[in-house]
Amino acid sequence: xxxxxxxxxxxxxxxxxxxxxxxxxxxxxxxxxxxxxxxxxxxxxxxxxxxxxxxxxxxxxxxxxxxxxxxxxxxxxxxxxxxxxxxxxxxxxxxxxxxxxxxxxxxxxxxxxxxxxxxxxxxxxxxxxxxxxxxxxxxxxxxxxxxxxxxxxxxxxxxxxxxxxxxxxxxxxxxxxxxxxxxx
Numbered sequence: 001x002x003x004x005x006x007x008x009x010x011x012x013x014x015x016x017x018x019x020x021x022x023x024x025x026x027x028x029x030x031x032x033x034x035x036x037x038x039x040x041x042x043x044x045x046x047x048x049x050x051x052x053x054x055x056x057x058x059x060x061x062x063x064x065x066x067x068x069x070x071x072x073x074x075x076x077x078x079x080x081x082x083x084x085x086x087x088x089x090x091x092x093x094x095x096x097x098x099x100x101x102x103x104x105x106x107x108x109x110x111x112x113x114x115x116x117x118x119x120x121x122x123x124x125x126x127x128x129x130x131x132x133x134x135x136x137x138x139x140x141x142x143x144x145x146x147x148x149x150x151x152x153x154x155x156x157x158x159x160x161x162x163x164x165x166x167x168x169x170x171x172x173x174x175x176x177x178x179x180x181x182x183x184x
Contacts, residue, residue: 002027002081002182003106005088005097007153008114009145010138011121011128012167013174017114018085020175025182027081035068036060046071062093070100084108091151110182111156114167114174118142 002025008014015031022029039047040054046067050060065087073082088094101107116124118139125138156162163181167174 001109002083003101003109004081004083004182005094005108005111005156006083006085006114007111007149007156008167009116009121009149010141011124012114012116013124013171014114014167015085016171017167017174017178018083020171021178021182022083024175024179025081025083027083028077029083029085030069030072030078031085032065032069032087035072036065039068062096065093066096066100069097070104073101073104073106088152090148091155094152094155108156108161110163111153111161112163112165112178112181113153114165116167120168 004021006014006018018029018031036047036050036054040051041047046064050064050068053060053064069084069087072078084097088097098108121142122135122138125133126135153162165174165177165181169177
């Protein structure tokens, strides 16, 4: 059983690798972005609340996201494990996730952090060709990521769960490194 949190800066490939590893381990890939969109589309109670924040251009509060994650982790297909992608994003969320998992009788086994040099991240993000992705915006996103994420990395490191993965190699090599990291 593998319960994994995927971490890494924008452009590190965590979404791609999370899907690949979930497929190989035959466990669900849980993207909080997908959960939010599905809850809004299905007009669940949490989705209706989240939509109100999203419509105002505000971030969805942690409590709502945690509620969606808790609901999803309570579904039968997560019994053999799961991969969380896009959550937690900061130390407070990581602490809240740990507390929530305790209420479910679960623990996160590993926090897998994909490490990629900024120069490569910028190139990858610029290559996506998104309208809002220019170098200045990308550099700011990376700054914000580091401000919010470094304390979270320490949280998982203190628990002995943080595993650094070199994300600056071929897609297959990164997948192999991830598989090796969780094989223990």
